[in-house]
Amino acid sequence: MKEVAPNWEAVIGLEVHVQLNTRSKLFSRASNKRTTTLPNQSAGLVDLAYPGTLPVLNRSALELAIRFGAAINSPIARVCSFERKNYFYPDLPKGYQISQNSQPIVGAGVFHLWLEDGRSKAVRISQVHLEEDAGKSIHDRLSNATVLDFNRAGTPLLEIVTEPDLRTPTEAVACFRQLRALVIWLDLCSGRLDEGAMRCDANVSLRTRGSKDYSTSVELKNLNSYKFLEKGLQYELERQATLLSNGNTVERETRSYNPASGRTESMRRKEKSEEYRFFPDPDLPPIPISEEFISRIRSSLPELPASMRDRFVEKYGLAPDIAYRLTLERSRAELFEATVKLCAAPHEAANWILGELTAIQKTQPSPPRKTSVSAKQLALLITRVKDGTISSNTGKELLRTLWETNLDIDEVIKTEDMSQISDSDQVELWTKTVIDENLELIPRLLKGEEKLYEFFIGSVMKKSRGKANPHLVRQSLERRMLKQCKDRSTEDD
C-alpha cells in the first residue's frame, strides 16, 4: 500500500460483537449455554418469535454491559431502553432485532491500546450497546436450500463501536486483541473466536495523509480472526489505493473478506443509509438504573490489565513488553503476582510463565482457561532452580509433571531422583570420561568449534542422565580444555 500511495493513510474503525456468557438469553429463559451442536435445541418460543410471546430483559446481561462500561470508564446511561431495528431476514425471527440505537447503555469513552513499540494509543469508543443475536443461515449444507439454526437467536451481544482512529491493520489487530483480552479479563465472554463468541467488522477508507476526514466508505465483514482482520484490511487498503491512484473513486458499499481467495468481495451497495425504522420497543419499558447499582458493579471490578501492567513495570522492574504479555490474561497476571510474592524472583517468574508455561498451555486441549500450576508450586520450582537443587531443564520437565498432577515438588524431586548433581568430583569424573572417549575430536574443540563444545557439554549431561549441574559441567569442561591446551603446547614445544 505504501508503495502505491505514500501520501495516503488508512482510516479504520471497528465494530466488535461480544457474546455475553449469561446463563440464559437476552430476552428469554432459554439456555445461553451451547451443550450440543445439534441445531435448534436452545431456542425457546420467545427466541423463535411465536405469536403472543414477549421479551423480558435478562438483568445479568445488563450488569455485564455496565461492567464493561465501568472498565473503560465510560458514562453509563441512567435508563436502559431498547429499540426495534426492523428488517426482514429468515434468521431474524421477529422481523426486527431488539437493539439500542438512540440510547446505548454505555456512552462515548476511550480505550487505551498498547502498541508493541511501547507507545500507547487512545482509541475513541463511540458507543457500546446491548442487542440480541440472530440465528444462523447455513447456505452450504443443502444444494438447493438454505437451512436455519436458531440456537444463537437471542444470545446477548455487546456491540463495541470505535471511532475510525486506527491507522494500520496492525493497530486494528492490536485493538481487537486487546478488546478481546479485556472482555475475557472481565469474565463477560469466552473470547472463543472459533465459535463466533467475538466477531469483528471494520469500516475502512483511505484519506490524504494529515487530513481530518473521518468518513469511511467501505464496511468490511467476516474479519473474525486476527489473521482475517489483518489480511482483509491489507487487501482492502491496497484495493482502494489502486483505485484512487488510477483516478477512480471508492464506492460506498459493504464488502466481505473471502479467506479462500484472500480478497474482499462486494456484498451490497450503500447508496443511501439503510432504513431500519427504529422505534422504542413497547414491550420493554425503560428501566431506570440507579447510582447504587452502577457503583456496586464498579466496586466489584478486578484490577484492570492496563493498571496491572504499569504496576508490574514499576514495582517489579519488568520490561514493558513483558508486563504487557503477562497482563494479556488475568489468570497469567494473577499467577505471576502470587508467585512473586512467594519467591521474590519477578524476572524468573515472568520467564517461566511466558516461556515454558505458555508453551505447555498451547499444547493443552482448549479451552485452557486456567493454568493448573499453582503459584506455590511455581514459586518452589523457581526457588529450586535458583538454589541449584535442580537444573532448569529438569525444571521444565518437572513443570510438565506438575501440570498433570498436583504433587509436592520436593517429593517429586526426591522420588524421581531429579536433584541436580553438584558434586564437582562426580562431574569431573564424567567430563574426563567424555574427553577420553573423544580424544580425536579435541583438536577441533580447541580450535573453537562451537558445535563441538555443545556436543561435549551434551555428552557429559547425558552421562549424568541430565542431572549434572550444567554450570559445573561448563566449568569442568573449560578447565579441562585449558589443561589440554597447555598439555598440547608443551608437547609441541
Place this chain on the structure above:
Amino acid sequence: MDSFQSLTQLRNLLERKQISATELCEFYLDRIARYDQRVNSFVSVEPDEVLAHAKMADQDLRKGNCKELTGIPIAQKDVFCVRGKPTSCCSNILRSFIAPYDATIVKNISQAGGIYLGKTNMDEFAMGTSNQTSAWGPVRNPWDLDRVPGGSSGGSAAAVAAGLSPVATGSDTGGSIRQPASFCGVTGFKPTYGRLSRYGMVAFASSLDQAGTLTLTAQDAATMFDVMQGYDPQDATSVSASNFERNRMQHPLTIGYSGSLLQDLDSDIVRCIEAARDTLEQLGHNFVDVEVFDQDLALTSYYIISCAEASSNLARFDGVRYGSRANPVATIQEMYEETRSQGFGDEVKRRLLAGTYFLSNNSGENYVQKAQKLRRMVHDLYEKLFEQVDIVLAPATPSPAFRLNEQHDSTDMYRHDRFTVPVNLCGLPAISLPCGQINGLPIGVQLIGPKYCDEDVLNLAVSFQSETSWHLDHPEL
C-alpha cells in the same frame, strides 16, 4: 334453563347442585350447534373435549373442590393462545397454526376451573370495528342478523349476547371490547394497561393492547377480572401489585361529563347517555362538566401508533417458522411477498403499509414521534382530569350497530372509535354498559376510571346495573 344466566347465577346453580357442569356445557354446546350457523361467532369448538373437562369439573364439584370458575364454560377470543388449539387471529396466514402454549390469562382461567369452550371469531389480527375482516367470514349481530356485532371482539360479544357462552374473553386496542359490547348489548370491560398479562395474546399494537372480558353483567366482569389479573414475570409491561395499591373511592363520586362530546350525536343516543347520567345521579353521585381532548387528534395519534406497532409486530409472519408459506417461490424476497400477499387480508395490509410509512424517517421527526407527542398530551389531560373527578362518563359508540356491507370508507370506520381510543392511549380502565335501545338495537355507555382503579370502575358499574335493566334484555334468535 334460562338461556341468559349470569356467571354469578350459574355458580350458584352449580354449587347448589341444581345443574351439573356436564349439563351446563351440553346446554351451551347445544345452543352453539343450533344458532351459531347464523351468528358465526365461533371459529372452533371441540364438544368432546369440552364435555370431558365438564366431567372432571363435576367430580371436583362433588368433592366440594369449588374454585371461582369450576364448571363454567368460557369462550376465548381467537387472539389468545390455547395450548394444542388452533389460534389463527382469524387470518389466513395463521389458518393452520396450533398454539404450543397457553396465554397467561388462559392459564389463570383454567387454574380457576374455567372450561375452555372454543375460539370466537374476530376481525383479522383484531384490526377492525365490524368483524367483517375475519378470514372465517363476518359475525352477525344477534339483535339483527343483517347488522354487524362490532369489532374486533365481535365473535365474543355476539356469543355472549346470543347466550352461546356465559362469558367470553376479548382484547381491546382502541375499543375492540367496548364497541362490540355496545353494539351487542353486553358488558365489556377493558382493565388498566398492565393489569392483565399480554403474554400469549397475539400482539396488534403492544402499547395499547389489553385483554378483557365480555359478560352479561358488571358483577361477572369483576369475577373474571379477579381471576385473570395479576403480575406476570413473562410480560415486562405487566404491573406489580405495589403499583396499584390506592384507596378505594368514597361514595358519592364526582363524575366528569362532557356535553361537547355529545354535540354531533343523534338525539336518540344523547337521550340514552343522559338517562345513564340521571341513573348515576339518582344513586347520589355528583356530575361536573369537563373538557376532554380533541377526539380527532387523539384518533390520529392512535392510528399512527397502532399501525406503526402493528407493522413491526406482524413482521414475524413471514412463512419461515410457522403459519402458511406460499409455494413454490424462487427467492426469499418472493417468499415474503407471496406469503404475506396471500396470507393477510386488505385491512391488515392497509395498516401494515401505513405503519411502515409512519415509521420511516423522512428527515427529522417522523409521524410516529409526532403521534407520541400527541399521546403524551392526551395522557396529561386525563391525569389532570382525574385530579378533579373520580370517573368520566362518555358514550361508547357514536351509533348503534350498522348494517353488514354498508359502505364505509376506512377513515369513517376509524372515526367510529373516537370515544374508546383515548382510553387506550392513556392505559385507563373502562367499561361499556348497556344503557338503552334505539329502534330495537342496544347502545352502551362508558365509565372510565383513573389508572389502577379497575375495582372502582367495576363497583360503580355494578351499582349502575342494580338500577337499570338494559343488561337483562336479550335478543331472540
